[in-house]
Amino acid sequence: MSQQQSREPIKFAYWVPNVSGGLVISNIEQRTNWTIEYNQKLAQIAEKAGFDYALTQIRFTAGYGAEFQHESVSFSHALLHATERLKVIAAVLPGPWTPAVLAKQITTINHLTQGRVAVNIVSGWFRGEFQAIGEPWLDHDERYRRSEEFIRCLRGVWTEDKFTFAGDFYRFRDFSLKPKPIEPLPEIFQGGSSRAARDMAARVSDWYFTNGNTPDEIAKQVNDIRQKGAASGHQPKIGVNAFAVARSTEAEARAVVQEIIAKALPEAVNAFGAEVKNAGLASPEREGNWAKSGFEDLVQYNDGFRSNLIGTPQQIAERILSLKDAGADLILLGFLHFQEEVAFFGDQVIPLVRELEARREGARAAAE
Numbered sequence: 001m002s003q004q005q006s007r008e009p010i011k012f013a014y015w016v017p018n019v020s021g022g023l024v025i026s027n028i029e030q031r032t033n034w035t036i037e038y039n040q041k042l043a044q045i046a047e048k049a050g051f052d053y054a055l056t057q058i059r060f061t062a063g064y065g066a067e068f069q070h071e072s073v074s075f076s077h078a079l080l081h082a083t084e085r086l087k088v089i090a091a092v093l094p095g096p097w098t099p100a101v102l103a104k105q106i107t108t109i110n111h112l113t114q115g116r117v118a119v120n121i122v123s124g125w126f127r128g129e130f131q132a133i134g135e136p137w138l139d140h141d142e143r144y145r146r147s148e149e150f151i152r153c154l155r156g157v158w159t160e161d162k163f164t165f166a167g168d169f170y171r172f173r174d175f176s177l178k179p180k181p182i183e184p185l186p187e188i189f190q191g192g193s194s195r196a197a198r199d200m201a202a203r204v205s206d207w208y209f210t211n212g213n214t215p216d217e218i219a220k221q222v223n224d225i226r227q228k229g230a231a232s233g234h235q236p237k238i239g240v241n242a243f244a245v246a247r248s249t250e251a252e253a254r255a256v257v258q259e260i261i262a263k264a265l266p267e268a269v270n271a272f273g274a275e276v277k278n279a280g281l282a283s284p285e286r287e288g289n290w291a292k293s294g295f296e297d298l299v300q301y302n303d304g305f306r307s308n309l310i311g312t313p314q315q316i317a318e319r320i321l322s323l324k325d326a327g328a329d330l331i332l333l334g335f336l337h338f339q340e341e342v343a344f345f346g347d348q349v350i351p352l353v354r355e356l357e358a359r360r361e362g363a364r365a366a367a368e
């Protein structure tokens with residue numbers, strides 16, 4: 001286990017369903033919708049339920065049956081306008097975006113929403129999508145080299161006057177962004193778990209987002225990042241994906257997952273499985289997201305079943321604490337029926353997590 005578990009209350013985020021088809025590649029009924037009306041109501045439910053963040057997805061073309069996709073930055077802005085406290089993380093791909101455009105765009109949203117916008121810099125796994133929009137496709141580790149420059153430039157533009165940068169991918173000369181974002185600066189998340197992703201997190205990102213996994217596997221990633229961060233003096237926080245199915249009995253919850261998998265769309269899952277070979281498996285060390293994912297994992301397209309938040313609220317709360325012990329600072333959640341299940345999670349699971357955390361803090365304080 002990681003030696004670095006946080007004593008802060010664990011944070012909760014949910015995946016914004018801004019692409020069609022929900023969060024599982026399955027014909028099972030999903031009372032989830034990708035429209036702005038559905039999502040604004042969902043964001044309001046989520047902030048009332050105790051969620052801290054919402055994470056949008058960036059997709060230019062269907063990848064896993066997600067036939068329709070709303071753009072992430074503008075959609076995030078619309079959600080921020082419908083809410084008061086929720087932070088919304090806009091997913092962005094270097095390539096289609098440049099750091100200059102994003103720095104300007106996010107600064108304006110930051111001013112319009114009292115600093116509630118954040119970004120998720122994703123390095124890309126979907127070659128077909130890049131080809132479709134005429135973007136050059138870089139090798140795995142080159143994508144991360146570009147993302148790291150992207151993040152350095154974003155932060156540089158946000159914090160420095162006369163920002164100057166001469167990189168392999170981006171250049172700035174005496175650029176002074178005015179106005180700068182209001183403090184605290186927009187948080188910079190990243191997604192991916194290959195060695196290149198972990199190296200980048202340990203150097204420049206505020207948050208490292210990874211696919212669903214067991215506490216032991218998460219702890220390995222966290223320990224690697226902590227070691228690397230010790231050398232660079234930078235320690236990102238950790239966010240872990242999970243697909244939550246909370247029901248009154250474990251059997252009921254497991255039956256839901258079985259039905260999701262039984263009704264999976266094999267063609268779409270297999271096509272997705274073929275595309276994601278451009279991610280972790282394409283890295284020199286052949287680690288990273290989806291490097292070990294089987295058919296059943298891929299049905300939830302960020303390996304969300306592996307985190308095992310499937311069962312009763314009590315079981316789920318305990319497993320969240322195990323992920324926290326492994327080093328997670330945030331749990332990112334997907335659901336089958338978002339509006340109902342986000343409300344249920346806030347009502348039934350989050351209070352149990354807070355109870356377990358308080359009990360643990362009490363025990364710690366007594367021991368100290």
Ligand SMILES: Cc1cc2nc3c(=O)[nH]c(=O)nc-3n(C[C@H](O)[C@H](O)[C@H](O)COP(=O)(O)O)c2cc1C
Pocket residue numbers: 056057058059091093121122123124125126190191192193194195196197209210211241278279280281283287288289290302332
């Ligand atoms: C939580 C999370 C969210 C992500 N969101 C997106 C996204 O919206 N669009 C996208 O193209 N890729 C997204 N990705 C994919 C990553 O950017 C990356 O391409 C993938 O995880 C493979 O990285 P790896 O090879 O370093 O493991 C996301 C990944 C994670 C973990």
